[in-house]
Amino acid sequence: MAESKQSAELTEVQKKIRATFEAFDYEFNNTVDVREIGTIIYALGCFPSQKDLHDFIAQVEEDHTGWIHLDKFLPAMTEVLLEHKFPPIPEDLVLQAFEVLDKEKKGYLDPEELTKYMTQEGEPFTQVEMDEMLTAHADHEKNCICYKDLISQLTIDPDL
């Protein structure tokens, strides 16, 4: 019983991977542009870091052609999903992270503060990424980022 349940789960997982992969396979030849891999992995509900992505790509890319073939992607991605390698980040943890950055415990962050952290620390955002984040989510009137609101806004149904 356990075995068949396992294989049923496997099939479902693989179908999910295929379906998402196909959405980016514009030429219908089972390949996708390597630059889309991040989006595909995220779309499958995973939360890899940039380093994780680089490592994954190194595993599946065909000799730096810029293309990833389904044959390599499928087993690697299946492993990722079955072993929950890039699990979602719980809301409360994100909140904690913001609170760490909010040294004065104001309840919000100034755009300058956030920009400093996001573009200089960790796996930095590019200027474009930073601009997007501020444009989309900064409160323009008060000129701040209320991170509690932001978190609830951005939390999405995990099982898409």
Place this chain on the structure above:
Amino acid sequence: MTSASKVDLMDFILPDHQTSALKAAVLIQRWYRQYVARTEMRRRYTWHIFQSIEYSGEQAQIKLYNFLGYLMDNFTPSSSERKISHFRHKLENEVCRDAEWERYFCYQNIEVPEIYSGPHLTFPLTVEQAMGLVEAFRMKKQLHSRYVLQLLLETWKLLRMFPNINRISTCHSKEITICGDLHGQLEDLLLIFYKNGMPSLEKPYVFNGDFVDRGKDSIEILLILFSFLLVYPSDVYLNRGNHEDHIVNLRYGFTKEVLTKYKMHGKRIVKLLQKIFSWLPLATVIDQKVLVLHGGISDTTDLSLLARLDRHKYVSALRPPKKRLMSSVGTSIDSDDEIWSNSRFNQRRTSLTYPKPLGERDSFQNRSLQDFSDRLKANVVENELEPQSRRPSIFNSVTTRSEKEITLSVSSDSAYSDTMEEWKQILDLLWSDPMTPDGCIPNEVRGGGCYWGPDVTEDFLNKHNLQLIIRSHECKQDGYEFCHNRKVLTLFSASNYYDVGSNRGAYVKLGPDLMPYMIQYQASNLTRELSVRQSIGRTERSALKVLREQLFAHRSDLICAFKKFDSLVSLSEWANAVESVMHLNLPWRMLRYQLVTCKTSDGVINYYEWFNQLAIHIDQSLLETLYRHRSTLETIFRIVDTDNSGFITIEDFRQTWKLLSIYLKMEITDEAICDLAIAIDSNQDGSIDIDEFMEAFRLTDKKSRLERGRSMFMGTAPDLTKLEGDPNI
């Protein structure tokens, strides 16, 4: 690979703020990037949904068109006056007919009332008047029908002097501005003029087709373009698009817009526009190096053939011009045009006021027109009897009739096969799309034109000594897109085409160096305030709403597809069944959670519950079939209503219904049709308006589906009526 991902509380409870801040930053970045990627994913499939539905809509359009063509061929207006063979009448009375058309389009008797607050036009038009028109439309004024007719008449006269292929140059360091599809979206045109300036001697423009349909200000766009054309005929160039076509307009909203805005004189305006569209040039060449046309090319596209043919013969790209003498109202337009243009053309040549080099084209045009009309005169007597004898066979072989007709004509008349070749060239020009692989295949999605590959582009450019093709016809998220090794540029100027935030529009500037320079924009106040991310949500919700409506409209086919399962289906079964009915090639599994909102346990779906849920989402008071066929029904009505009066006779209605039932292989007796006709004429005035017409379909559909539904639905007929009574539907 995994160590970086696992984060827990302990990572933050460290004495060193520096380190914990670092970890916090990494976490937030990871979290936010995930959100961004997911949003991008949603944007992609939202886009995909709209495109699929649009193209499948167009395909349905072509299928519908086939029926409409059949309808036009076989429908004989019931009024006895119209049964007289027009053609014989006309050929004998050329002079009379000319005068008749003059009178028909005459605007002079139309009075402009004092209370009219819109612009007044005097001819010849000045640039101040053209600009005044733009301003007036910005202020939501409407131009009076008298001036509309006058302006259109002047445009018609001018267009006939232009060659099929405009040739312009970027001399005097002039930059040429090229715009793509506008589709009745006045805001976009206003935005382009605001950013780029209006057309002038220093600022030439090329407008690459599809000015009308879908948007709500198609007539205003046309009037603006035409007025600048009249003021600057050497600096404004218009290419014909596939929507500059009266048959397409019947379905996609332009005809309706005109008839609604101009209740008294709309019919005349529509008719005059038909002629104007057929006279729009087919393409523009810049500096002999850059080709601008609306759709694209095929592996047989021949520019010299296109330059030579009589473009105005092809009133609609969807119908090849027939041998004139079928007993159908449809072709009378073609034949009118022949006579009108043949005689008028000679007069036109002497009234040239614009410095256009017409020499070469002149002789071609003149000769071929003569040839054609001579040949037709000879055929008149011979063909006149044919319709009568052919008619009995119609009901035997519905689908092969038009093929038969063509083969018969081909064998007997080589001029006709030339016509078919020309028609195909035009069809390819207006309807084709580029594709990634090499080769050239028929464009199944649109149902007309072809898909052409990079090798075809390469050969074509080499053969004609060109370096770039600029075309439109396809909506692009960024307003433009290069393909075929940057040798083909798609340009689309209607922003927010599917919905607010769906895409940007773009226009192109081309200087003497012929390096295209793109400017993008997005109209509408709403978008400027929304950020890109937020607007995705709106567009997505709208796409999903449309998709749900489509699913609901196909409910009975879906139920058929699910019939072989029990009431519970797995996700795969659900996805496969849905795709087999909808043929939209969408990632159904990914969309499942948005589309199936009822409870699902262990990955199985109760599809009957799903349909009920869908029904609740739909804000419609009409039944499924009517919803799906609404625009079709409207189109049918407009065709049958040949004089655009808004009414059809009971007899016309009966005949239409009979043809429809044969074509769709429905079984309805004559008696039933009669009863139906009388029943729906609710005000008993002997004529049927469009609402009564639609009602007829609803009643019939309900009856036939009640019968079909008994075997399919979980419930019985009472459930169906219960559904009908549901105020949410």
